Amino acid sequence: MAIAAEKLQQLVSLDRGEIDRSIFSDSEIFEQEITSIFGRSWLFLCHESQIAKAGDFFEAPMGRDNVLVVRQKDGGIKGLLNTCAHRGNAVCRAEEGNVKNFMCTYHGWTYDLAGKLIGVPGLQELYHNELDLAAHGLREVAQLDTYRGFVFATADRDAPPLAEFLGRTGRAGLEMIAGQGEMEVVPGIQKFVIPCNWKFAVDNLFDWYHPQITHLSALQAGLVPAPTDPRGRQMSATGVAGPDGAELELMGGVANEDTPDQIVFLDVFGHALAGPTVETMGNLDGAVDHSWRDTPRAREALGPMARRAVGHTNIFPTLWIAPEIRQVSLRVPRGPELTEIWWFTFVPREAGPQERAMTIQAAIHVFGPAGALEQEDGENWTQSTIQTRGTASRMIPQALKMNLGRGKIVDDDGQDPPYIECGINEHGQLWTFASWMAWLSGCGWDELRNRTTPPDVI
Numbered sequence: 150m151a152i153a154a155e156k157l158q159q160l161v162s163l164d165r166g167e168i169d170r171s172i173f174s175d176s177e178i179f180e181q182e183i184t185s186i187f188g189r190s191w192l193f194l195c196h197e198s199q200i201a202k203a204g205d206f207f208e209a210p211m212g213r214d215n216v217l218v219v220r221q222k223d224g225g226i227k228g229l230l231n232t233c234a235h236r237g238n239a240v241c242r243a244e245e246g247n248v249k250n251f252m253c254t255y256h257g258w259t260y261d262l263a264g265k266l267i268g269v270p271g272l273q274e275l276y277h278n279e280l281d282l283a284a285h286g287l288r289e290v291a292q293l294d295t296y297r298g299f300v301f302a303t304a305d306r307d308a309p310p311l312a313e314f315l316g317r318t319g320r321a322g323l324e325m326i327a328g329q330g331e332m333e334v335v336p337g338i339q340k341f342v343i344p345c346n347w348k349f350a351v352d353n354l355f356d357w358y359h360p361q362i363t364h365l366s367a368l369q370a371g372l373v374p375a376p377t378d379p380r381g382r383q384m385s386a387t388g389v390a391g392p393d394g395a396e397l398e399l400m401g402g403v404a405n406e407d408t409p410d411q412i413v414f415l416d417v418f419g420h421a422l423a424g425p426t427v428e429t430m431g432n433l434d435g436a437v438d439h440s441w442r443d444t445p446r447a448r449e450a451l452g453p454m455a456r457r458a459v460g461h462t463n464i465f466p467t468l469w470i471a472p473e474i475r476q477v478s479l480r481v482p483r484g485p486e487l488t489e490i491w492w493f494t495f496v497p498r499e500a501g502p503q504e505r506a507m508t509i510q511a512a513i514h515v516f517g518p519a520g521a522l523e524q525e526d527g528e529n530w531t532q533s534t535i536q537t538r539g540t541a542s543r544m545i546p547q548a549l550k551m552n553l554g555r556g557k558i559v560d561d562d563g564q565d566p567p568y569i570e571c572g573i574n575e576h577g578q579l580w581t582f583a584s585w586m587a588w589l590s591g592c593g594w595d596e597l598r599n600r601t602t603p604p605d606v607i
């Protein structure tokens with residue numbers, strides 16, 4: 150049974166910048182997320198380069214459903230539920246590959262690339278030729294579409310078209326990878342689990358407040374270069390006074406409206422981007438190449454603010470785009486306190502062996518199961534999740550109060566998504582949780598669009 154609207158309203162307060170901790174471990178809420186969010190939203194499945202030839206397939210999660218994304222003989226793409234129409238067994242046990250057809254390992258029902266049932270052992274002798282083959286194919290997702298090579302699907306026939314769902318923020322985020330060249334995914338998706346709620350992993354992708362503390366060891370070891378500000382400011386040593394007069398040091402910009410160092414995009418359906426500008430981030434000692442931002446394609450596809458934005462996009466609910474390291478990550482919910490992390494790594498098709506090797510090296514050591522940053526992050530997310538269960542601890546609200554009420558949103562109706570210029574902030578997170586509440590209410594698409602249209606100030 151759905152959670153009552155009055156209870157939902159109490160879970161997230163945009164005005165106070167507070168969130169009820171129960172949303173990170175409550176199993177009833179998790180079940181409602183699976184149906185109201187993952188059962189309706191457009192979800193990223195894979196990149197077209199992963200399924201280039203007829204018969205190529207890749208298995209991707211859609212909530213608790215597993216979907217085979219299959220390149221067809223005519224060049225099209227289908228999303229087929231990986232469950233046999235006979236007794237439900239998975240018809241494919243591999244995560245990716247190339248096939249001529251899918252044969253179920255239980256009783257041998259066999260489906261072609263389009264999901265049509267083409268073989269049934271004993272069709273004549275046992276079924277007396279009375280089985281309706283056409284009615285027992287693999288079921289297709291409700292809608293499947295691509296944007297700049299990224300394949301998405303939704304289980305909701307009423308969902309708006311993909312490009313509309315993505316909004317200006319989602320489209321800009323994808324462009325920030327696609328615009329860097331003719332991109333392809335490096336073979337091998339990194340997958341691992343972290344015992345945490347998926348929303349902690351999403352919250353963190355906008356979080357430019359934590360690196361200097363959480364990732365101190367990685368910074369000190371030189372695994373991640375500290376940003377250098379070409380304007381001469383010390384980006385890794387922005388002084389912020391603590392309440393006892395002690396000075397904390399933060400990375401990524403000052404929380405001061407007069408000197409905006411960050412751009413935040415907030416968009417319909419809960420998409421957001423938050424992070425530094427090209428000017429403040431610099432090129433990380435040459436590790437990040439921003440030259441693609443001045444190409445004709447980038448000028449056509451991105452507005453002036455998006456061409457300055459270096460931050461991370463979240464395409465609601467769970468697709469993290471990290472353009473500066475050419476990776477995207479899915480935060481796959483497996484349970485209220487269990488999240489599977491998937492990392493896709495991109496390289497330009499024309500990249501030479503050295504560039505490929507360096508890309509893979511970075512992909513292994515920064516994020517992923519052997520990535521220093523994600524192991525440091527994961528510890529915090531696990532502990533934060535555990536503390537939402539305590540009888541007393543769970544009564545304490547989460548605080549997202551940074552720059553609260555000071556984020557003035559500019560929407561000039563141009564190419565750029567609605568944006569805020571400010572210092573380090575928590576607007577991306579707060580917007581994600583406010584939108585999450587609207588999604589969880591199960592309201593129709595028009596109401597959802599209205600409720601997730603950014604306000605004037607956040």
Ligand code: FES
Nearest residue numbers: 233235236253256
């Ligand atoms: S469950 Fe697939 S053939 Fe029986």
Ligand SMILES: [Fe+2]
Nearest residue numbers: 360363522526
């Ligand atoms: Fe981190």
